[in-house]
Amino acid sequence: MVNLTIDDKQVTVPKNTTIFDAAKAAGIRIPILCHDKKLNPFGGCRMCLVEVEQMKGRQIPACTTPVTEGMIVRTMTDEIAKARKLVLELLLLKHPVDCPVCDAAGDCDLQNLTYEYQVNSNRFTDEKFHHAIDYDNPLIERDMNRCIHCGKCARICDEIVSFGAYTFISRGIEAKMGTQFDGPLNCEFCGSCVSVCPVGALLARPFKFKARWWAMDKVKSVCSYCGTGCQLTLGVKDNKVLTTIYDENQGFHNGQLCTRGRFAYQFVNSDKRLTTPLMKKNGALVEVTWDEALNAVQQRLASAKTAGDVAGLVTPRLTNEELFVFKKLFKDGLGSENYDHSAGYAHSALSKGAVESIGVAASSAVIADIQKTGLLLVVKSDAYETHPVVGFEINLGVKRKDVDLRIISDKKGKLTKLPGAKTYLNIPGTETLLVNALAKTLVDENLVDAAAASITGFEEWKKSLDGAAPEQVAGICGLTADEIKTLARDYVKAEKALLLLPLGLGYPGHTKELAQALFNLSFAAGKHGKEGCGVLLLAEKNNSQGAVDLGLYPVAGGKDAAAIIDGCAAGSIKTLYVAGENLVVSYPNRKKVEAALDKVDFLIVQDLFLSETAALADVVLPACSFAEKEGTFTSAGKAVQKVNRAIKPVGQAKSDFEIFNTLYVNLSGKPAVADPKAAFAEITASVPAYAGLTYETLGDAGVVVVPAMTPKFAVAPGAAPTAEVGKMALVTGSALYHCGTMSLYGEGPMHVCPAGYVEIGREDAKRLTVQDDDLVTVTSAAGAVKLKVKVGSRMPEGVVFAPYHFADQSVNSIASGESVTWVTISK
């Protein structure tokens, strides 16, 4: 520890702390423009100049100077004030000072400091810049005339996002912040640059001229897209969510968001939202009152209860409290356990795999472990696309913490390009075989951790690996035996090692077995139950983890999603209650799903939008978005976090909580669950991992729950998909800008990625004589769709990729839930 004096205050801070951070810890504010707590010190703006007595009154930047023992620092003297004022005068020399029309006004560091230092005149004059403003993309406006060259955009894009869109172009007075070849911005559009821009040089276009910063209410909430569980602050005015506001102190991610979090909030106030209940009359959906709709639903459910032919499919986007009441409605109100979510398979890695392997439906690691580990093995580079902010954590781990990144993947991606990352391109669908071969290497080379032998199932598991040796599976997996062995040795040799697997509707191959193979590997290598070790299963949606925690899948005797669809088709399920799921688009085999829904006597759909599934319903109930309700979400990293109500329900929409509750009371005859808080209290009493939590203890930060784990080796056989001669392997998954089908109603993602596509490698594109934007027909045994071609360097020969989100020409028209779909592509 180092002792120093800042403004007559004794401060003790750890070695290598900067003066800026030491002052901050002591509650002393030093003004900054180019510094950001998430970024490496830069020392460019000279606003943070302070005096250090030992340096004979010389002014030095506080943000880059480390403290030394006995240092006496003054953060404000007449000389410092003069110097800072000079900095501001020089910055304002070229700045257009167009604050009245600048969206950053009120939230602008330059404006605020100019005011604070009373720079009401400028001793210098010069011509202003006349840089052309980049309006080329619909999300980020770049007005380089307002830029103060703090370099934060370039640094965040490099250090955290690892995209590198920005650079300083030219030198001296001609220098400006630009892009490659000084062209328009063409990037991931995560908006990180916008969030850190201290002025109005980078602006969120969807928010432009919508509201003054100070006129908005700021409501803390949690992003409702992927399972990362990013906290965000909603900017609200006139019952509308107008923007997301950057707060560097929010969450593990320090306010960092991806495209969806930053630019896809518009679904909340979308004019496509359902505002009244609808009922099918004479073959068409017409508006009805809540009373009429609920009466119809209630009567139907009451008779379905007697007949025992009811089932429910619910989205894991709902809050824990809503899912809890949904489950109560089914169990106590309808006496049925026929309910499931996420097509069943998207959670089986957790609900079946983890349950058997560690005794609880959860990961054995948390997101914070990514930066604490020594070696990170990611199964599928898609982890970046499914959970972009987890991707940022990986970037940071690799760049700042020297995490040794290994990727087993059927395609290249953002992660495979990180410095030092080693990629093992495998044949699609062979992941489980490959993970088992890694484990077999440990067994064969006597590298198994001593404690592993005492874990239940060890001997049986060891025996099950016969035939899984690297030499035996290398060819099938597309790697060499040496590569597999080296990876296994490196994994076991690392002091800490973490395994990571993304889950989701786009990844039918990420099965129970694959998760178990990963758990087995972590036990065998002694990489379980320790910091920076374990298996991190990234559940897809904002509350997927909550849905499995609450047991929103059939545990004893009920029908799972696949059985429900089959039951509908066979006539054994006559009433289906769908809450938030758009199964027509996202469940495997669209034709089959549509045929099954067609057979259902009474289809109830509760949704924000008239989705493809809702359009088939007998009754449609308008539900509320996350911004309209209170409750909790549990992230993939097991953080239970509070969602707060930011606006009143849109139109006549009611929260899922209220709808389920009404039906529950009327069908069970039991008293209502008073409110989400009461529901949460009941949850904490029934879910062991949540024991002791209350809304108060969650606070703004949320709580990461650590469930008790009991490791057990489970036999997890892998098998390679049977290749079909002359066909290409189609793998499905998530596009970077989308999550599920909800992002289709967010302006941001739809500007950047408006429609489905099929991504093809360069060699294959040449062979098929297709190029970007060509329309091709992709045909599988299940059907055919027309998709636009995207040619890139990510896909190995013979493998193509298509994202699953899109309703038109949806990929589930050709994919039936296998890890690989064999297709032909023709023009």
Next chain:
Amino acid sequence: MSNAPAEQLPEEEIDLAAANEIIDKYLTLPGNLMPVLQGIQDEYGYVPKPTIDLVAERLNVYPSQIYGVLTFYAQFHLKPRGRFIIRVCVGTACHVSGAPRIVETFFEKVGIGHAETTPDLRFTFEKVACLGACGMAPLAMVNDDTFGKMTVQKVDDIIAEYSQRPM
């Protein structure tokens, strides 16, 4: 120049074999970006856009960063340069000895301004700050040939001479 939007670089097709060889040579060297870019400029006479994409991909450096480096150093060129680079010194000694008139005459006779290249790629013209031979002021250079005590008449001779040389 600072206020003008950057000119669009021409889309061009070039043979990347030489660039690949240069990259191969420096691939394992730490801090290899500068020697690679210098090698490419020596080879092609400038740094063509396709080579930037190639270097970015092979050295795993952002294309934006390469562009930043290329625009920071005056010695890198993003557009094809002439076979003959005419440099006229406008440093102090040359300035007082009449360099401005020499510059103007070159502008007039060759038809290009500062840092520009003739469409036939024969000449590139540059004003430079000092060539380090003030005793010979006013001074001009064509590639490595030096012409001291420049006069307006000598401009014609120089242009005539280098117009005949093979490209």
